[in-house]
Amino acid sequence: MEFSRLVLLCLPAVWALAATAGAAADVPAARSPGCATRCGDIEVPYPFGLDTRCAIHAGFRLNCNKTTTVGGGGSVRLLYKNTEVTRISVQDGKAWFKTWISRQCYNETTNKTVYGNAWINFTSTPFVLSADDNKVIVLGCRSMAYMRSNSYIIGCMSICDAAPKNGSCSGDAGCCQADLPKGVQYYQGFFNSFYNTTRIWRETPCNYVTVMERAAFKFSTTYLTTRAFYDADDARTPVVMEWGITRQTCEQARINKTRPYACVSDHSDCVDGDAGYRCRCSEGFRGNPYIADGCAGSSLLVQGPLVFVHVL
Numbered sequence: 001m002e003f004s005r006l007v008l009l010c011l012p013a014v015w016a017l018a019a020t021a022g023a024a025a026d027v028p029a030a031r032s033p034g035c036a037t038r039c040g041d042i043e044v045p046y047p048f049g050l051d052t053r054c055a056i057h058a059g060f061r062l063n064c065n066k067t068t069t070v071g072g073g074g075s076v077r078l079l080y081k082n083t084e085v086t087r088i089s090v091q092d093g094k095a096w097f098k099t100w101i102s103r104q105c106y107n108e109t110t111n112k113t114v115y116g117n118a119w120i121n122f123t124s125t126p127f128v129l130s131a132d133d134n135k136v137i138v139l140g141c142r143s144m145a146y147m148r149s150n151s152y153i154i155g156c157m158s159i160c161d162a163a164p165k166n167g168s169c170s171g172d173a174g175c176c177q178a179d180l181p182k183g184v185q186y187y188q189g190f191f192n193s194f195y196n197t198t199r200i201w202r203e204t205p206c207n208y209v210t211v212m213e214r215a216a217f218k219f220s221t222t223y224l225t226t227r228a229f230y231d232a233d234d235a236r237t238p239v240v241m242e243w244g245i246t247r248q249t250c251e252q253a254r255i256n257k258t259r260p261y262a263c264v265s266d267h268s269d270c271v272d273g274d275a276g277y278r279c280r281c282s283e284g285f286r287g288n289p290y291i292a293d294g295c296a297g298s299s300l301l302v303q304g305p306l307v308f309v310h311v312l
């Protein structure tokens with residue numbers, strides 16, 4: 001008895017999902033015919049495009065780079081300039097990039113501290129680092145590191161007064177984190193050289209700093225004792241970028257005569273963000289607000305049991 005009640009309660013949720021997927025699939029992802037909207041497994045929706053004709057403007061042009069290895073294998077990577085892109089969300093106006101980790105390590109052969117200071121520069125592009133989704137993360141037992149931007153130096157000090165614990169980043173146990181200001185497009189990783197691993201290299205050879213997606217970070221004690229953090233994804237971490245069509249407000253964009261206003265679909269709204277303005281489908285609609293008729297109603301969802309008949 002209990003079991004069958006559970007099944008009944010679950011079914012409407014399944015139908016709702018099916019209806020949603022159907023509505024989204026009806027919406028074109030590209031504005032012009034002949035424009036590819038995928039690169040490998042990754043969706044590349046308009047306003048992004050894989051050639052200049054297909055993107056809303058040059059700042060939204062991505063490259064789909066195929067590499068073939070000897071023996072017939074191959075891989076596909078979506079790139080913005082030289083940065084790998086792993087996901088694009090039109091609804092949230094976000095894109096996921098992979099950027100480099102900075103490190104400061106003791107080299108036991110030369111007895112010297114070596115630095116690898118990574119930087120990003122998205123000045124004059126549609127992208128800014130999301131202040132909400134990312135954190136500055138510093139790892140080490142004798143470490144003071146920063147991200148240095150044009151107008152900010154943000155960082156923290158990480159020591160090991162307490163025993164490091166998996167999943168914990170508190171500042172006194174091998175890991176610290178700091179919030180990011182809004183609107184950052186450029187930064188360089190930077191270490192205070194007075195804090196180094198010269199005397200503790202046997203236990204913790206390296207210190208690290210990176211700006212990364214907060215949801216993707218979970219501290220592991222092995223990050224201090226091994227190269228696991230650096231090597232996990234080829235010296236890179238995921239970062240969330242917000243994007244805007246132009247660095248204007250919605251109000252400015254609507255009246256601009258030289259550049260067409262991007263929110264062209266019916267049932268779409270304009271959103272002011274840290275990267276400029278962007279568009280989204282209005283409440284109750286889904287799809288692509290940058291394409292004429294791109295936002296389709298998902299009103300099927302509220303019709304209750306009728307959905308079942310309709311979808312089948």
Ligand SMILES: *[C@@H]1O[C@H](CO)[C@@H](O)[C@H](O)[C@H]1NC(C)=O
Nearest residue numbers: 063064065066067079081082
């Ligand atoms: C990716 O492809 C573009 C053009 O297809 C090329 O200009 C660029 O150099 C390639 N980048 C890499 C990292 O292979």
Ligand SMILES: *[C@@H]1O[C@H](CO)[C@@H](O)[C@H](O)[C@H]1NC(C)=O
Nearest residue numbers: 105106107108109110111114
């Ligand atoms: C230490 O430096 C030497 C000489 O530059 C280099 O060959 C070696 O790979 C370095 N070791 C590490 C762990 O980076």
Ligand SMILES: *[C@@H]1O[C@H](CO)[C@@H](O)[C@H](O)[C@H]1NC(C)=O
Nearest residue numbers: 106107108109110111112198
């Ligand atoms: C590095 O330090 C060790 C131990 O202090 C010493 O034996 C070695 O000669 C040093 N190597 C160099 C290149 O200075």
Ligand SMILES: *[C@@H]1O[C@H](CO)[C@@H](O)[C@H](O)[C@H]1NC(C)=O
Nearest residue numbers: 119120121122123124125186
């Ligand atoms: C960042 O890129 C912009 C535009 O490409 C350039 O003008 C600027 O000099 C770069 N900044 C740094 C610090 O490299």
Ligand SMILES: *[C@@H]1O[C@H](CO)[C@@H](O)[C@H](O)[C@H]1NC(C)=O
Nearest residue numbers: 164165166167219220221222
């Ligand atoms: C933390 O987790 C790693 C595996 O991810 C494990 O090897 C390590 O021993 C754990 N550290 C502690 C203190 O339990």
Ligand SMILES: *[C@@H]1O[C@H](CO)[C@@H](O)[C@H](O)[C@H]1NC(C)=O
Nearest residue numbers: 112113193194195196197198
């Ligand atoms: C490492 O830190 C010590 C202070 O703890 C400092 O005296 C030394 O100069 C630093 N080493 C390097 C290579 O910066």
Ligand SMILES: *[C@@H]1O[C@H](CO)[C@@H](O)[C@H](O)[C@H]1NC(C)=O
Nearest residue numbers: 246247248252256257258259
């Ligand atoms: C219109 O948009 C262009 C490109 O973004 C910009 O350079 C220009 O200043 C804008 N004009 C007005 C009146 O806002």
